[in-house]
Amino acid sequence: MSNILIILLGTSILYIFAASRIESYVKTLAFQGLALFFLVIFDLKEINWLNIAFLAIETLLVKAIIIPLFLLRVIRKNEIGREVEPYISQFYSMLIASGIFILGFVAAFWSAKVGAGVKPLYFGVSIVLIIASLFLIVNRKRIITHILCYMILENGIFLLSLSVANEMPMLVNLGVLLDLFVGIYLFVIFFNKIQEMFDGNHIDILTELKD
Amino acid sequence: MIFILLFLPVLLGAIVLLSKSRIITRTSLILLPMVYIAVTISAWSGLNWIILPGWLNIFFKFDPIGILFLAVMSVVFLASSIYSIFYFDEHNCSVQQEAVYTATMFLFVAAMTGVLLSTHLALMWVFVEATTLTSALLIYFEKKKSSLEAAWKYIYICSIGITLAFVGIIILSIGSRSFNSLFFSDLYSHSSEINPFWLQISFAFILVGFGTKVGVAPIHAWLPDAHSEAPSPVSAMLSGTLLNTAFLGLIRVQEIMIDAHREEFSNFLLLVTGFLSLLISAVFMLQIKNYKRMLAYSSIENMGILFIGIALGKPGIFAAMILLAAHSFSKTSLFLTSGNILHHFKTKKIESVHSLLKRDSITGWIWIISLLSISGIPPFPAFIAKFLIAKAFFAAGLGWLSIPFFILLAVIIYGMGNAVFKMSFGENKSEIIESKRLNFSAYTGQVLMLLLLIAIGTNIPETVLNLLKNAASFLN
Numbered sequence: 001m002s003n004i005l006i007i008l009l010g011t012s013i014l015y016i017f018a019a020s021r022i023e024s025y026v027k028t029l030a031f032q033g034l035a036l037f038f039l040v041i042f043d044l045k046e047i048n049w050l051n052i053a054f055l056a057i058e059t060l061l062v063k064a065i066i067i068p069l070f071l072l073r074v075i076r077k078n079e080i081g082r083e084v085e086p087y088i089s090q091f092y093s094m095l096i097a098s099g100i101f102i103l104g105f106v107a108a109f110w111s112a113k114v115g116a117g118v119k120p121l122y123f124g125v126s127i128v129l130i131i132a133s134l135f136l137i138v139n140r141k142r143i144i145t146h147i148l149c150y151m152i153l154e155n156g157i158f159l160l161s162l163s164v165a166n167e168m169p170m171l172v173n174l175g176v177l178l179d180l181f182v183g184i185y186l187f188v189i190f191f192n193k194i195q196e197m198f199d200g201n202h203i204d205i206l207t208e209l210k211d
Numbered sequence: 212m213i214f215i216l217l218f219l220p221v222l223l224g225a226i227v228l229l230s231k232s233r234i235i236t237r238t239s240l241i242l243l244p245m246v247y248i249a250v251t252i253s254a255w256s257g258l259n260w261i262i263l264p265g266w267l268n269i270f271f272k273f274d275p276i277g278i279l280f281l282a283v284m285s286v287v288f289l290a291s292s293i294y295s296i297f298y299f300d301e302h303n304c305s306v307q308q309e310a311v312y313t314a315t316m317f318l319f320v321a322a323m324t325g326v327l328l329s330t331h332l333a334l335m336w337v338f339v340e341a342t343t344l345t346s347a348l349l350i351y352f353e354k355k356k357s358s359l360e361a362a363w364k365y366i367y368i369c370s371i372g373i374t375l376a377f378v379g380i381i382i383l384s385i386g387s388r389s390f391n392s393l394f395f396s397d398l399y400s401h402s403s404e405i406n407p408f409w410l411q412i413s414f415a416f417i418l419v420g421f422g423t424k425v426g427v428a429p430i431h432a433w434l435p436d437a438h439s440e441a442p443s444p445v446s447a448m449l450s451g452t453l454l455n456t457a458f459l460g461l462i463r464v465q466e467i468m469i470d471a472h473r474e475e476f477s478n479f480l481l482l483v484t485g486f487l488s489l490l491i492s493a494v495f496m497l498q499i500k501n502y503k504r505m506l507a508y509s510s511i512e513n514m515g516i517l518f519i520g521i522a523l524g525k526p527g528i529f530a531a532m533i534l535l536a537a538h539s540f541s542k543t544s545l546f547l548t549s550g551n552i553l554h555h556f557k558t559k560k561i562e563s564v565h566s567l568l569k570r571d572s573i574t575g576w577i578w579i580i581s582l583l584s585i586s587g588i589p590p591f592p593a594f595i596a597k598f599l600i601a602k603a604f605f606a607a608g609l610g611w612l613s614i615p616f617f618i619l620l621a622v623i624i625y626g627m628g629n630a631v632f633k634m635s636f637g638e639n640k641s642e643i644i645e646s647k648r649l650n651f652s653a654y655t656g657q658v659l660m661l662l663l664l665i666a667i668g669t670n671i672p673e674t675v676l677n678l679l680k681n682a683a684s685f686l687n
Contacts, residue, residue, distance in 0.1 A: 118385055134371075143363075153371070157381065167391070168393075172333040175338075176377075179341060182344050183340070186347060198356065206360045209361060211500075
């Protein structure tokens with residue numbers, strides 16, 4: 001079961017590479033949150049129940065419902081339909097995505113072979129998520145897409161931390177969640193301000209400050 | 212006592228926001244740094260007059276290096292707070308704006324305190340990210356187009372950077388499975404059990420992550436923008452305290468590398484980033500047009516020197532500790548003074564500022580003396596620090612590196628000196644200049660900083676020297 005979920009998580013990033021409607025990014029984000037929720041429920045047996053409960057609530061409530069809904073509202077309010085033409089064309093991005101997947105598989109095989117003490121599939125896919133989201137951030141121009149890709153990056157890191165299954169103290173989990181929450185909130189505030197002041201939402205308009 | 216440092220700012224911030232009274236806002240803005248200084252001094256002298264609740268005791272602790280950073284932060288915070296009052300008057304801020312500024316500043320300081328005192332690597336990460344979030348609001352305080360751009364770049368670049376640091380932390384926890392703990396004390400005592408492969412990868416990630424916050428090249432893109440667009444007292448806090456805070460994070464991780472005998476790897480990376488920062492700031496310093504950006508590039512330079520310092524082993528680390536204090540105090544003075552210049556000339560362009568000494572002689576002289584201090588002219592402590600670093604180069608068998616080091620420093624000092632002297636002495640005959648004095652709160656902070664610098668540079672008190680030595684012995 002958990003293997004299917006992980007594969008779905010990996011496929012979702014391919015879908016984002018192919019998609020150009022911003023709303024479908026948000027839906028993918030919500031889907032990833034849901035997949036992470038089921039992973040936490042099915043797979044984490046060894047750590048204490050309080051931590052599992054916390055992680056389950058975090059993934060289901062925050063990652064799958066609250067943040068996607070919040071971002072969806074922002075997108076609809078600002079009437080953002082599609083991503084503008086990226087720096088690297090769709091075709092070459094897909095090629096690069098395949099390259100990132102190969103890298104992820106290599107990492108998974110390698111970690112299984114040397115017995116690195118991580119769950120190989122989790123490890124490989126989390127690396128795919130992290131590198132792919134960084135690539136998307138560099139390649140896409142809309143500020144809202146940057147915020148969405150930041151969330152994908154966070155999902156990748158969450159998956160990476162699941163692959164280790166070492167327990168973080170509750171205080172740390174709480175702090176990370178709070179930072180994420182406030183971070184997204186501030187991102188959106190600044191996004192709205194940029195939309196207002198600069199009359200647009202591409203990063204290309206942010207060129208006033210330079211040497 | 213740590214309890215006070217962490218919760219008093221939050222409490223005072225809430226009071227300030229709710230009360231909406233100018234007197235309460237300004238009083239607490241001065242009161243809190245005083246409390247910080249008092250608590251730091253008592254922690255320094257070993258007093259512990261309030262027992263913590265148990266769970267806090269595990270996660271926060273005073274140690275010599277933390278106390279040094281806390282002391283520097285408290286003093287800079289005081290100077291910046293005094294100047295903030297001048298800033299409020301000058302900008303005719305409403306009571307609401309003053310309250311928001313003060314409360315955000317308090318949260319920012321509380322977050323930095325959390326970084327300095329936490330004993331758990333991941334908890335420290337949480338606080339580093341919190342400093343980004345709170346200070347982004349301060350950078351955007353003037354609500355201009357340019358400050359919005361700076362704030363966006365700052366919050367986004369730093370969040371991504373810090374996220375990579377978290378990847379590093381997770382990787383470290385893969386490597387330290389045998390004892391399964393991220394408390395610094397455990398990481399140090401079990402350092403030989405950490406898998407060296409994972410340790411090195413994790414150090415590289417954490418270097419990129421915290422390095423983004425420290426603002427070293429090549430991940431410094433946010434720094435000149437944020438420092439030049441923030442209100443002057445905020446720029447002083449960013450440069451004088453925030454960069455140090457992230458630097459402490461790196462020092463604590465470097466200690467793991469040293470304990471695990473992997474310092475060759477980390478020293479190499481630190482040296483490369485350090486020299487790259489010097490190079491970048493030298494290149495930009497020669498064609499600089501904006502004096503606040505000039506100060507920002509000087510911060511990049513000094514952070515680069517700090518990196519070089521901790522890469523050079525024991526003598527270098529001691530020098531880095533001196534330079535850290537010297538840089539924070541001088542840069543605070545410079546940034547606060549840049550606020551005065553902005554007030555007089557209404558522009559950040561170097562070419563539009565002239566005859567500063569005639570316009571306002573106190574501002575002019577503080578500007579020049581602070582430049583001397585940051586460039587490391589005796590009797591200022593930056594001189595001792597740079598001298599010791601040159602010595603450390605030879606002690607580490609890397610004597611030839613001192614040549615590019617001093618050439619780059621000379622270029623940077625030339626660039627900065629050129630701009631500062633043009634602004635202070637250069638004259639524009641067509642204009643008649645009226646001299647004008649500002650309110651005394653526009654000078655107090657800077658004078659305090661310069662007096663401290665001269666005191667440290669000429670006749671360093673035994674206790675301060677011990678503090679520096681203890682802090683430096685953290686990395687051994």
